[in-house]
Amino acid sequence: xxxxxxxxxxxxxxxxxxxxxxxxxxxxxxxxxxxxxxxxxxxxxxxxxxxxxxxxxxxxxxxxxxxxxxxxxxxxxxxxxxxxxxxxxxxxxxxxxxxxxxxxxxxxxxxxxxxxxxxxxxxxxxxxxxxxxxxxxxxxxxxxxxxxxxxxxxxxxxxxxxxxxxxxxxxxxxxxxxxxxxxxxxxxxxxxxxxxxxxxxxxxxxxxxxxxxxxxxxxxxxxxxxxxxxxxxxxxxxxxxxxxxxxxxxxxxxxxxxxxxxxxxxxxxxxxxxxxxxxxxxxxxxxxxxxxxxxxxxxxxx
Amino acid sequence: xxxxxxxxxxxxxxxxxxxxxxxxxxxxxxxxxxxxxxxxxxxxxxxxxxxxxxxxxxxxxxxxxxxxxxxxxxxxxxxxxxxxxxxxxxxxxxxxxxxxxxxxxxxxxxxxxxxxxxxxxxxxxxxxxxxxxxxxxxxxxxxxxxxxxxxxxxxxxxxxxxxxxxxxxxxxxxxxxxxxxxxxxxxxxxxxxxxxxxxxxxxxxxxxxxxxxxxxxxxxxxxxxxxxxxxxxxxxxxxxxxxxxxxxxxxxxxxxxxxxxxxxxxxxxxxxxxxxxxxxxxxxxxxxx
Numbered sequence: 001x002x003x004x005x006x007x008x009x010x011x012x013x014x015x016x017x018x019x020x021x022x023x024x025x026x027x028x029x030x031x032x033x034x035x036x037x038x039x040x041x042x043x044x045x046x047x048x049x050x051x052x053x054x055x056x057x058x059x060x061x062x063x064x065x066x067x068x069x070x071x072x073x074x075x076x077x078x079x080x081x082x083x084x085x086x087x088x089x090x091x092x093x094x095x096x097x098x099x100x101x102x103x104x105x106x107x108x109x110x111x112x113x114x115x116x117x118x119x120x121x122x123x124x125x126x127x128x129x130x131x132x133x134x135x136x137x138x139x140x141x142x143x144x145x146x147x148x149x150x151x152x153x154x155x156x157x158x159x160x161x162x163x164x165x166x167x168x169x170x171x172x173x174x175x176x177x178x179x180x181x182x183x184x185x186x187x188x189x190x191x192x193x194x195x196x197x198x199x200x201x202x203x204x205x206x207x208x209x210x211x212x213x214x215x216x217x218x219x220x221x222x223x224x225x226x227x228x229x230x231x232x233x234x235x236x237x238x239x240x241x242x243x244x245x246x247x248x249x250x251x252x253x254x255x256x257x258x259x260x261x262x263x264x265x266x267x268x269x270x271x272x273x274x275x276x277x278x279x280x281x282x283x284x285x286x287x288x289x290x291x292x293x294x295x296x297x298x299x300x301x302x
Numbered sequence: 303x304x305x306x307x308x309x310x311x312x313x314x315x316x317x318x319x320x321x322x323x324x325x326x327x328x329x330x331x332x333x334x335x336x337x338x339x340x341x342x343x344x345x346x347x348x349x350x351x352x353x354x355x356x357x358x359x360x361x362x363x364x365x366x367x368x369x370x371x372x373x374x375x376x377x378x379x380x381x382x383x384x385x386x387x388x389x390x391x392x393x394x395x396x397x398x399x400x401x402x403x404x405x406x407x408x409x410x411x412x413x414x415x416x417x418x419x420x421x422x423x424x425x426x427x428x429x430x431x432x433x434x435x436x437x438x439x440x441x442x443x444x445x446x447x448x449x450x451x452x453x454x455x456x457x458x459x460x461x462x463x464x465x466x467x468x469x470x471x472x473x474x475x476x477x478x479x480x481x482x483x484x485x486x487x488x489x490x491x492x493x494x495x496x497x498x499x500x501x502x503x504x505x506x507x508x509x510x511x512x513x514x515x516x517x518x519x520x521x522x523x524x525x526x527x528x529x530x531x532x533x534x535x536x537x538x539x540x541x542x543x544x545x546x547x548x549x550x551x552x553x554x555x556x557x558x559x560x561x562x563x564x565x566x567x568x569x570x571x572x573x574x575x576x577x578x579x580x581x582x583x584x585x586x587x588x589x590x591x
Contacts, residue, residue, distance in 0.1 A: 022496055023414030030405035033465035038427040041438035103328060105305050110329050116577055117336040123573040125543040126525055128562040132343055141357040194304025210306055236433040239527045258433040265437045278434040289429040
């Protein structure tokens with residue numbers, strides 16, 4: 001300990017030991033909670049991926065779990081569904097809030113009102129928003145088909161058809177969540193120095209070129225951080241499909257990877273397969289998380 | 303403040319017209335999209351069991367049934383669920399404030415041996431997707447290693463895991479890092495021990511970050527769904543967000559909608575009152591996190 005410090009006198013040594021013990025006393029509560037609820041489960045997740053438990057006996061099975069998980073037809077479908085959700089949720093949940101924030105920032109008079117509106121759904125318990133949307137999606141008496149009828153558009157089966165179920169899930173998720181991203185973008189936009197726009201204007205840059213050459217470069221870092229964060233978050237989607245379609249949906253069209261993990265573990269008591277699939281998920285998302293950590297540290301140093 | 307479009311442009315007749323049109327369209331559109339569903343939520347709870355599933359749906363309830371709200375409160379045990387939520391949220395908040403503040407303070411100011419390693423290990427947990435850990439975490443809570451305690455069905459299953467929040471520790475530690483060491487040295491010369499220094503020097507300066515961490519702590523418990531579903535198998539023990547869904551089986555649609563309206567009311571009212579502070583807190587927390 002403290003190898004670089006000058007050789008302490010005996011009295012000082014006791015004092016230092018006491019100092020470090022006190023410091024670890026301050027750390028103890030948090031470290032125990034991390035040990036029990038984060039570090040140990042992390043190790044256990046990896047260990048269980050290579051084990052199987054039958055009738056209370058646990059044995060090492062090597063890559064068997066992984067092999068079985070990959071050959072489950074639901075595996076590829078779950079990944080396809082999850083990717084579809086992620087792509088759609090990003091198209092809507094990443095691009096839309098940026099445009100909305102851009103718009104809100106210009107509408108100075110109504111900014112506060114609109115900002116509150118967009119954020120309202122974020123404040124509701126998620127189950128309330130999701131079950132409300134489920135009610136709207138009802139093909140027979142739901143609000144959405146009624147609106148389509150009034151607009152003379154073809155109605156949809158929404159959650160009841162394999163073609164539209166996932167899109168419906170994405171719409172609900174976007175409505176619920178877009179407030180947080182909008183708020184972050186809005187804060188980023190308000191940090192752009194006004195002189196930059198003035199200078200661009202003097203150079204004859206029109207509206208679109210000012211967005212391209214001032215707004216986007218000035219918010220690029222926040223945009224990329226949020227993009228990575230949203231990729232990691234949306235790939236773990238579980239609650240929305242679970243509540244809207246019961247998880248699997250028509251012809252398994254809304255089964256997500258996390259839902260498959262949930263099913264292995266809690267419907268089939270197959271913790272080995274659940275962990276193996278979790279490990280695959282972990283590896284897939286690790287790249288995004290690492291990139292995020294690097295970018296975030298970068299911002300921190302600025 | 304200067305934004306994308308300049309005041310000069312806005313004040314030209316054409317600019318003013320375009321601005322007016324965009325404003326009207328955006329305000330109407332946003333009101334419909336974001337307040338519309340809430341209108342439907344409140345009025346849906348006032349409709350009769352038949353009207354609420356009538357086709358086509360009615361914009362204004364034919365006759366009002368405010369009794370549905372009382373029925374919802376009773377059938378879905380909303381009083382119980384709401385008090386559960388408060389107990390879980392504020393218990394989690396208290397534990398997080400005590401343990402994470404103490405840990406962040408130790409890591410930032412007391413700098414014990416292996417402190418850097420522990421911080422690194424805490425931050426590493428941010429790299430692991432939460433959904434992946436749910437299964438081993440559940441098995442751990444079922445039978446805590448060494449202690450052999452089963453936390454399932456107790457509030458501790460909600461409270462303790464929330465302390466392992468690397469994001470909170472990180473935010474707090476970084477804020478404490480910005481407090482000059484000389485200030486603490488001065489307190490030490492006056493004879494204050496570490497706990498005294500934390501309490502009377504560091505904490506009073508840290509109100510903004512404590513606010514941010516508190517909001518996150520409460521919101522996380524408020525919004526969690528899967529974890530309470532797993533560790534609190536009895537629906538009567540569940541927080542609002544999970545419990546409503548667990549107890550909704552066989553409940554008529556109008557009663558369920560009334561229950562959702564009641565469940566949404568507290569946070570929405572709270573948000574409307576403290577809108578300014580919450581927005582400010584959330585943006586600083588997320589931007590700088």
